[in-house]
Amino acid sequence: MNHLNEEELIAYRDGEGKGRAEMSAHLEECPECREELARIEAVFAALDAGAGSGSGLRAASVAATGAAIAGEMGGVVGRII
Numbered sequence: 001m002n003h004l005n006e007e008e009l010i011a012y013r014d015g016e017g018k019g020r021a022e023m024s025a026h027l028e029e030c031p032e033c034r035e036e037l038a039r040i041e042a043v044f045a046a047l048d049a050g051a052g053s054g055s056g057l058r059a060a061s062v063a064a065t066g067a068a069i070a071g072e073m074g075g076v077v078g079r080i081i
């Protein structure tokens with residue numbers, strides 16, 4: 001199985017059933033995807049803490065943007081350090 005993409009990891013986090021067993025099996029044997037899932041979890045946790053309520057769709061959209069920003073920031077910090 002290929003690595004899970006961000007969309008799949010977000011779906012997994014949201015508890016969507018499609019391909020869940022496969023994703024779970026892949027995560028068990030793939031540190032890279034576990035790390036990516038942890039990164040997404042952190043972004044969602046930060047957004048949940050700061051964003052308050054909102055529709056699920058809007059929250060997902062904001063989260064996707066947040067993940068992209070977090071990725072950008074990670075790159076910038078990496079370059080500074």
Ligand SMILES: [Zn+2]
Nearest residue numbers: 003004030033
């Ligand atoms: Zn993987």
